Amino acid sequence: MSKFTKSVFKFGLLFSILVSSGCVRMMLPTSESQLIQQSVGGGYSTELNMDYIQVYANLKRAYDKCVAYKSPVPNDMSYIAVDGQLERDKHQATIEAKANYGTYVSKVNLKEIPNGKTLLTLYLSKSKLLTENKNAELSQKRFEQEQLRALGNDPKCN
């Protein structure tokens, strides 16, 4: 075995140990507050002309269909789990997407505002491998998609 192959093998082994032991937690947010602090642009907000419960129902369906993920590969434990919470007494709702090792991918807050409208705020975790500009560009696209889904207008996911 050449020196190069040996070192690649060693690096691979070390990398897989680090990943499997949860070093991912060092790179990605592991709590709601961390996600909000580190989110791209400090979060994106918009007002929607729809009741907050209807927005929540639309988004929940879309998240279940298009965001939630479980690897079909045997022994591959990667997943994205969606957790929604509707608090009718507080007139608000949240939907969180969480991945392996207790890391947070995104969070959307919905709050009822006067005239039957909803204030939607989306927090997205930053990708450390991308530049600030690329992060902002991707997040803007995702935010537009989120609004479409919130109004129930995404034919693929609603």
Place this chain on the structure above:
Amino acid sequence: MNLKNEKLKVQSKILLLAPLFILCVGCTVTKTPEGKSIGMLPIKSVPKHERYLNIDSSASKADKIQMYRDQLIEKYPNQDFTFIRTFPYRAYQSYDSLTPRPYMINTIDAHQVKVAEFIMFGSKNVLLTELAQQDLKVPVGVHDLVIINGFKSTSYYTEIKNVNFEKDKNYVMGTDYSKETGSRLYIAEYEIDQRFKANEPEYIVIKKKIVEGIEQGNLKHVKIY
């Protein structure tokens, strides 16, 4: 040398038997969600014909559900009926071996509420999680209930006396959880929110709790099936 071997043999026997002994003794006690230890003995099951609905093997899933829903009608002739179901917790929406047993009425005024028997390799099985989320017809008026729930082979029995079911109202069973009190069972009137699916927790909008704060597993008989 021989003495040493004998000693080793005794030691290895102890090492092998001790965990077995601990396992056997330990298994006779289980803990309620509140952390109380309760005995799981006596190991006794209700006879099969009392536990399961008398269903023809050719019956469809829909027939089985209908039989479950209507089973109390013959026990309470000339009575008005209302409905009760379990809260559609997310845990009840998967159908694998790790799914806990949902809150279901085990007995009403000592009448056993029967369920559909699970038939190995059967294609028309209706699981407990599915049945629990169906509206069971219960007679209007004051009744004594025993509610069952649990996980795997362990079941908790919760007794609730004098539950008053009113006409034209639907009821749901569920639990409130707090760190101080643990899980406390309630029965509540509810309305439905059509914007959600029937198996989503948001589908049920709790209106008024007619019973609440009941300690889960207050009837200290745990049976193993």
